[in-house]
Amino acid sequence: AQSVAQPEDQVNVAEGNPLTVKCTYSVSGNPYLFWYVQYPNRGLQFLLKYITGDNLVKGSYGFEAEFNKSQTSFHLKKPSALVSDSALYFCAVRGLLRNTGKLIFGQGTTLQVKP
Amino acid sequence: DSGVTQTPKHLITATGQRVTLRCSPRSGDLSVYWYQQSLDQGLQFLIQYYNGEERAKGNILERFSAQQFPDLHSELNLSSLELGDSALYFCASSVAGSLGGVRADTQYFGPGTRLTVL
Numbered sequence: 001a002q003s004v005a006q007p008e009d010q011v012n013v014a015e016g017n018p019l020t021v022k023c024t025y026s027v028s029g030n031p032y033l034f035w036y037v038q039y040p041n042r043g044l045q046f047l048l049k050y051i052t053g054d055n056l057v058k059g060s061y062g063f064e065a066e067f068n069k070s071q072t073s074f075h076l077k078k079p080s081a082l083v084s085d086s087a088l089y090f091c092a093v094r095g096l097l098r099n100t101g102k103l104i105f106g107q108g109t110t111l112q113v114k115p
Numbered sequence: 116d117s118g119v120t121q122t123p124k125h126l127i128t129a130t131g132q133r134v135t136l137r138c139s140p141r142s143g144d145l146s147v148y149w150y151q152q153s154l155d156q157g158l159q160f161l162i163q164y165y166n167g168e169e170r171a172k173g174n175i176l177e178r179f180s181a182q183q184f185p186d187l188h189s190e191l192n193l194s195s196l197e198l199g200d201s202a203l204y205f206c207a208s209s210v211a212g213s214l215g216g217v218r219a220d221t222q223y224f225g226p227g228t229r230l231t232v233l
Contacts, residue, residue, distance in 0.1 A: 036224070043117065043205060044224040090158065095171070101146055101209060102171050103222060105158040 002027040004093050006106035013081045014114055021076040021109045023091030032094035033074040034103065035065055039087045047089075050074060061085070081113045118142065119225035121206050127231045133194040136228045140187055140208030146170070147189040148209075148222060149181055153202040164189055196232045203227045 003026045013019045025031055032051055036044040048059025055067045065076045074091060088110050092103040118141035126134055140147050149161040160173035164183035175181075178196075183189045193200060207222040 034221070043119075043226040044207075045117070046221050046223060049221060095160075101148065101163060101220070101222065102160040102173060103148075103150075104160070107157050 002093055002095060002104050004091050004104055004106040006089075006091055006109045008109050009107075010110045010112060012112045012114065015083050016080050019078050019081040019085070019111065019113070021089050021091075021111060023074045023076065023106060025072050025074060025091075025093050027093055031074075033065075033067065034092040034094070035059065035063070035074075035076050036090045036092065037087045038090065038108075044090065047076070081111075083113050083115055086111055086113045117223040117225065119206060119208050119223055121204075121225035121228050123228060124226065125229050125231070127233065128196060129233055130196055130198060132196050132232075133192065134196065134230065136191040136193070136204055136206075136230075138189045138191070138206030138208075138225060140189070140206075141223055144208035144210050144223075145187065146209045147183055147187070148207040149175075149189070149191050150205040150207065150224075151202045152205060152227070156202075158205075161191070193230070196230075198232050201230055201232045203229050 005024045007022055034049045035047040038044050047063050048057050050057050050067045058064045063078050067074050088108050090108050091106040095102040120139045122137045145166045148163045152158045161175040162181050163171040167183050178194050181191045205224050205227045207224045209220045209222045
């Protein structure tokens with residue numbers, strides 16, 4: 001069965017410092033991985049995805065993620081955090097059933113960036 | 116703004132009632148997905164439609180049903196509502212223009228409908 005784990009419920013970081021939000025996955029075959037962000041009372045916004053190719057994926061708002069096949073991880077990173085980055089972050093993997101697009105989400109990680 | 120619209124934004128109703136949630140996908144997107152977000156279950160996939168046809172089902176209750184219309188908008192019908200159905204319901208859409216490309220395309224989410232069952 002496919003699954004995604006986000007081991008930290010909350011990550012705290014000071015503004016200007018680098019941030020990492022962790023994600024590990026379990027899937028047979030090649031994974032299709034996604035990061036989304038949810039601001040309070042808003043829908044999910046797409047940040048980036050890994051399909052194939054370069055292990056470092058660049059996305060929106062200065063975020064990037066590193067795909068590591070040997071560690072089955074897809075951690076989200078940003079070199080310098082902003083207070084406005086404070087939100088709920090979700091990692092997701094695309095389901096394997098042919099021609100279906102369902103996403104399997106992790107439980108989410110709350111990012112708090114303090115001034 | 117993702118381009119996916121959902122109505123209504125908020126819905127308050129009583130147990131045993133029936134409600135309909137509506138979603139309009141982004142222009143050109145053929146696939147519509149429904150997800151439920153609750154505190155205890157997290158984000159769960161409910162159902163997917165592609166160009167009017169059901170494509171995949173998740174942990175969707177028998178009391179829930181959905182459809183996608185010829186103009187590609189979708190409706191999620193929830194009946195015999197229970198307190199535990201209170202949640203945020205999201206619709207997402209993606210291009211899914213080719214069968215082989217489904218897994219790679221990005222889903223864009225609407226703002227959600229917050230359902231409260233009293």
